[in-house]
Amino acid sequence: MRRRRPSPGWAVGLAALALLAMLGKAGAETLLRTRLNADIRSTDPGTNRDANTDGVIGHVVEGLVAFRDDTSIGPMLADSWTVSNEGKTYTFRLRQGVKFHNGATMTADDVVWSLKRWLDPATQWRCLSEFSATGIARIEKIEAPDPQTVAITLDQPTALFLPTLARPDCGQTAIIHRDSVGADGKWIAPVGTGPFKLAEWKRGQYVDIVRFDGYVSRSEPRTGYTGAKDVKVDRVRFNVIPDSSAAKAGLLSGSLDVILSLSIPDLEELKSRPEVQLSITPALGLTGILFQTKDPLLKDVRIRRAIALSIDTAQIVDAVMMGTARPNNSALPLGSSFYSEAQSHGYAQNIAEAKKLLAEAGYRGQPIKMITNKRYSFVFDSSVLVQAMAQTVGINIELEVMDWAAQLDRYNRGDYQSMAFVYSARLDPSLSFEMLTGPKAAQPRKVWDNPEAQEMLRQSMMIDDTAKRQALFDEMHKRFIADVPMIVLFNGAELTALRKSIKGYAGWLYPQPRFWGVAVQ
Amino acid sequence: MLGYLARRLAMTIPTLLLVAIAVFALVRLIPGDPVQVMLGDAADPAQAAQLRAQLGLDQPIPVQFMHWIAKLAAGDFGHSITNNLAVLPLILDRFQVSAVIVLVAVGLAACIAVPAGLVAAWKQNSLVDLSVVGGATLLLSIPSFWLGLLLLLLFGLKLKWLPVIGYVPFAENVWQAATFIVLPIATLTMVEIGVLTRMARAASIEVLRLEYVTHARAKGVPEWRVLARHVLPNAFAPTWTLIGLVLGHLLGGIAVIETVFTLPGLGRLLVDSIFARDYPVVQGCLLFTAVIYVVVNLIVDLCYPLFDPRVTVA
Numbered sequence: 001m002r003r004r005r006p007s008p009g010w011a012v013g014l015a016a017l018a019l020l021a022m023l024g025k026a027g028a029e030t031l032l033r034t035r036l037n038a039d040i041r042s043t044d045p046g047t048n049r050d051a052n053t054d055g056v057i058g059h060v061v062e063g064l065v066a067f068r069d070d071t072s073i074g075p076m077l078a079d080s081w082t083v084s085n086e087g088k089t090y091t092f093r094l095r096q097g098v099k100f101h102n103g104a105t106m107t108a109d110d111v112v113w114s115l116k117r118w119l120d121p122a123t124q125w126r127c128l129s130e131f132s133a134t135g136i137a138r139i140e141k142i143e144a145p146d147p148q149t150v151a152i153t154l155d156q157p158t159a160l161f162l163p164t165l166a167r168p169d170c171g172q173t174a175i176i177h178r179d180s181v182g183a184d185g186k187w188i189a190p191v192g193t194g195p196f197k198l199a200e201w202k203r204g205q206y207v208d209i210v211r212f213d214g215y216v217s218r219s220e221p222r223t224g225y226t227g228a229k230d231v232k233v234d235r236v237r238f239n240v241i242p243d244s245s246a247a248k249a250g251l252l253s254g255s256l257d258v259i260l261s262l263s264i265p266d267l268e269e270l271k272s273r274p275e276v277q278l279s280i281t282p283a284l285g286l287t288g289i290l291f292q293t294k295d296p297l298l299k300d301v302r303i304r305r306a307i308a309l310s311i312d313t314a315q316i317v318d319a320v321m322m323g324t325a326r327p328n329n330s331a332l333p334l335g336s337s338f339y340s341e342a343q344s345h346g347y348a349q350n351i352a353e354a355k356k357l358l359a360e361a362g363y364r365g366q367p368i369k370m371i372t373n374k375r376y377s378f379v380f381d382s383s384v385l386v387q388a389m390a391q392t393v394g395i396n397i398e399l400e401v402m403d404w405a406a407q408l409d410r411y412n413r414g415d416y417q418s419m420a421f422v423y424s425a426r427l428d429p430s431l432s433f434e435m436l437t438g439p440k441a442a443q444p445r446k447v448w449d450n451p452e453a454q455e456m457l458r459q460s461m462m463i464d465d466t467a468k469r470q471a472l473f474d475e476m477h478k479r480f481i482a483d484v485p486m487i488v489l490f491n492g493a494e495l496t497a498l499r500k501s502i503k504g505y506a507g508w509l510y511p512q513p514r515f516w517g518v519a520v521q
Numbered sequence: 522m523l524g525y526l527a528r529r530l531a532m533t534i535p536t537l538l539l540v541a542i543a544v545f546a547l548v549r550l551i552p553g554d555p556v557q558v559m560l561g562d563a564a565d566p567a568q569a570a571q572l573r574a575q576l577g578l579d580q581p582i583p584v585q586f587m588h589w590i591a592k593l594a595a596g597d598f599g600h601s602i603t604n605n606l607a608v609l610p611l612i613l614d615r616f617q618v619s620a621v622i623v624l625v626a627v628g629l630a631a632c633i634a635v636p637a638g639l640v641a642a643w644k645q646n647s648l649v650d651l652s653v654v655g656g657a658t659l660l661l662s663i664p665s666f667w668l669g670l671l672l673l674l675l676f677g678l679k680l681k682w683l684p685v686i687g688y689v690p691f692a693e694n695v696w697q698a699a700t701f702i703v704l705p706i707a708t709l710t711m712v713e714i715g716v717l718t719r720m721a722r723a724a725s726i727e728v729l730r731l732e733y734v735t736h737a738r739a740k741g742v743p744e745w746r747v748l749a750r751h752v753l754p755n756a757f758a759p760t761w762t763l764i765g766l767v768l769g770h771l772l773g774g775i776a777v778i779e780t781v782f783t784l785p786g787l788g789r790l791l792v793d794s795i796f797a798r799d800y801p802v803v804q805g806c807l808l809f810t811a812v813i814y815v816v817v818n819l820i821v822d823l824c825y826p827l828f829d830p831r832v833t834v835a
Contacts, residue, residue, distance in 0.1 A: 253677055255686055
């Protein structure tokens, strides 16, 4: 029998090298694994979206301007802008050499196309109504005088134009390439300018984003959704894991690197683990107790005030948030640059005064129903503590636990006596008051129906002068505390757990992760 | 046989229609709607109205129902409100995940529970019986989510033998897929062993008392043959009914186990859709579950003659 000739040594060596190279390449991809508590809704920014969608898409697309760490507005795809025509025309100078994920260079033409697409009702952009007659201002004209300049003309001046463009839930008014949609105008996938590209969306399982090699980063340090975006991993996988115990187990076993939005009990448990590091940042959300001021019983401000005086906000926050958040009775979040000394004056517990007010109001233990939910454990815990503290002055609160969708329905219809509620983040102080105040007849969800406050709010939206706006917010705060349409308790905290191998992660005021500048070691 | 099949299938149509009406009405009776969940605390009424009109939710409910039924008749389950996916492929996709786990787990459980129940009945009131009944009761009493979490802790975190989270379809990688479903199957098997053992034992005790068993023994038939030939087939019929019920019930989704083990199954789809008030998906899932129930029961009925010649299905 003939034996086959052995392969020459060099061929074996080459094969081995090739194999090594392949292995090396396969092993070289750095992957960062994180968690979503529910699948994203779509990849179309600011349309069919929720917080999870915003969080993923925020890595893939960018807008002209973006929020900085302190919620002020900074340039993103625009390099600079000027405001003229009595505050009605914004002229943006675009950054040079910005690349889309398909390699095309961004020009003013793309910006105009993107903006016009957002303003087309068929796009179903979430923030379209902001630019309609009932919104902050109408956009009258979008022009591109040259390939690096875009001019937008509004029908009236507004302080909210740039903050609205930058809103993450508006998809940051992303500038996208027209290849993002098909010939029929239907959405395909985002061809954006972000530091990551969308790679794969396995519905119900995970969303993968990969590093965009053609990304040209800004030079300022990372801040909010702008500044330098230096990507240090090849791929980020957002695993869809609804159950938080499973996510925690995943982190501890090493199959997840980062889990966001931890609950307080999780935090206590993870604190002691050597392989885990924690990131705790103040958040912008607002947790509090809402009162229906049209309710036959609660329309009496003395009763609402008595409830406010019966509770010790600091004690509630300490017990509910375990030291991760501070008490705050103001509608403005603690991190806001408009949070002044005036905003820090809230309610101080005063049992005697509360009892006196109740006696004056003729309150004799009538039950007050308070809707709460267990979707947000801090909301439920807060309602239990408020109930207990109010009991000490003889106020009889009955809790009614609902699922979140059912509670939202009651909230939107104003159909409640009181409810423990959590508002999502608002990035501008005018928007913080806007979510609370308005005419109940037209907008039953609004908790504070005070025409003077509404007028002040309207002014705060029109003027751009910081000192004047500050004065308005301080005055609104005083009236808000006097009217007691609700009791703000705290702004909460964004709690993130990471394996020790993750370097460079930083939370910020807005409850969304940023995986640029983050490395896996 | 075929005539019987046709009759049975025809009988399911009014059942399914009733289910469809009930599901459609019930889903809309829950307070809250998908638009509010989507818009959250910032639901501008104009925006909400616009979205409702787009989704067709502004039309009268009977009109919405007729739309849905008309499409259903053409095999179109509609599209998810939250992610715009076609509902039927979504359900089938998720169903595969649940079905593999349920079928394997119930199969395994039956293979263990039926012999165990038979032996316990045979040795009634002995130590063996006591331990089988005790074990079954224990397994029956353990909540499945707790058992699942314990298994996760032991095999996932302490021993690190199996992955803790995720799912890989069999089509992608058989070995990996298996590692992800071992624990859910083990959990479900243990729980179902408890249910089935008790049934198998009770049925076997009944049969052991009957005259033909005494007769067989008097004839001098060896004891193993008495059990295998005379007791087991007769005692299996009621157990088989129970297996059918269990299968029909579980195939509708094992939401708790799917949640603990992060499996993209039908149960989780349903629960998530309910929280999101995703009407088309909730309706689709419930209707699909009803169909599964009917089909499983039909199959169970068709199987009776296999082990009980007295039963005919003509």
